[in-house]
Amino acid sequence: MNTPVQSLHERTLVIKDYALSCGFSLVGIAKAEPLAQETEHFAEWLRQGFHAGMGYMERNQEKRYDVCAILPETRSVVVVAQNYYTPHQHCTDTNKGKISRYAWGDDYHDVIPEKLERIADEIKRLDPNAATKIYTDTGAILEKQWAVRAGIGWQGKHSNVISRDIGSWFFIGIILTTAEFCYDSPMQDFCGSCTACLQACPTQAIVSPYVVDARKCIPYWTIETKPDVEFPPEVAENLDGWLFGCDTCQDVCPWNRFQKPSTEDRFQPRFEETTLNLNVVQQMTQEEFSTRFRKSPVKRSKRAGLKRNALALQLAHQRQKKADSDDEHSSF
C-alpha cells in the first residue's frame, strides 16, 4: 500500500524525482506569494500597448498578481521545464518558409497536461487533502516569472527563460497546490553584457533588455492574429523567412549552443520538415491542412492564416529580388 510521506524534505524529493521520471528536464518549487514587482512591470507593459491585439492579457490581473485568486490557499507553485530541442536545423531555400522550433512536432498543449496531471495525482497521494490546478500556457499566470522564482532559470533579455543546463528551448508547465514543500531560490541572471538577441531581432521587437513589444514580434503576427489581418510594412519587410513563429532571438543566444536533445519523441519534426514550401502552402486544401496539422501548434494560424503568412513571404522575396536586380543594373 502507498503510505503518505511525512517529512517535508522527503516529500519534496519524492515529487521532484517523480516529475523527472515523467520526462521533464527540470523541476523547481516556489512559495506562492504575490508577484508584486513582476505585476508592476506587467502593468507598465500593458500601459505601453505592448500586448498588441491580445485583449485577454488585460483581464484577470488579480490572478497574475496572486495565484490564490485562482486556487484559494495555494502554498506552492511547482514548475517544470519540458525540453523540446531536437537536433535539426532550418534549410535556407527561399521558396520555403521557416516553422518555429516549438511547432515542429506535436502541440505541447496536448503533450504536457497529461504529464502534469500525473504529478498532481502524486501530490495528492503524498498529501490526500491537497488541491491542485495545472497550467501550460492555458491561463492568467505569469509562467516565466514563476519559473524564475522556482529556480528553473533566469529571464533572458529576449524575455524567455534560460536554464544553464538546457538553454531556452523548453516549455513551462505549472502546478498550483495547497500542499507545502521545501522551496527553491530564484535563479540569478547570466546574460551579463551580452546583447546578441537585441541586435539579431529582425523587427527590433526587443525594445529594451527584457521587454518585448508584441506589436513588432513576428510570432504575434504569424500565429496570434486573425487570417484577415494584414502585417504592418515594417514587419512584412523583415520576416526573415519566418512562416510560423520566430526563433531568431533564441538561435543567437550563446546559452543555446550546447542544447541536449529532448527525450520526448512527440517533438520530433513531422515528416522531418522544419520548413514548408510556400507554393505547397498556397495550394493546400482544407482537408490537407487539417490532416497535416492535426494536433500540431500550426493549426492555430488556420489554413487562411498560414496562406497569408506564405504570401507575405513570397512578396518579400519578390521585393528583395527586384531590389537586388536594380542594384546590379545601377552598378553598370
Ligand code: B12
Ligand atoms: C503572450 C505570450 C506571447 C506573446 C508576447 C511575448 C512576451 N514576451 O510576452 C507572443 C505571441 C509575442 C509570444 C511569442 C513567443 N512565445 Co509566448 N507566451 C505568451 C504567454 C501566453 C504570456 C506571456 C506574458 O505574460 N507576457 C507578458 C509580458 C509582460 O511578460 P514578459 O515578457 O515576461 O515581461 C516581463 C519583463 O518585461 C519583465 N521586466 C521588465 N523590465 C525588466 C527588467 C529586468 C531586469 C527583468 C529581469 C525583467 C523585466 O517584466 C515583465 C512582466 O513581469 C506565455 C504563457 C504564460 N501564461 O505565461 C507564453 C510563453 C511565454 N511563450 C513561450 C514561447 C515558447 C514563445 C515563443 C518562443 C514562440 C515562438 N518561437 O514563436 C515566442 C518568443 C517571443 C519572445 N521573444 O518573447 C513560452 C516561453 C518558454 C520559456 N522558455 O521562457 C511560454 C512561457 C509558454 C509556455 N508555457 O511554455 N508569446
Ligand code: SF4
Ligand atoms: S521572436 Fe523574433 S521577432 Fe520576436 S523578439 Fe525574438 S527575434 Fe524578435
Ligand code: SF4
Ligand atoms: S542572447 Fe545574450 S542577452 Fe539575449 S538572452 Fe541570450 S545571453 Fe541574454
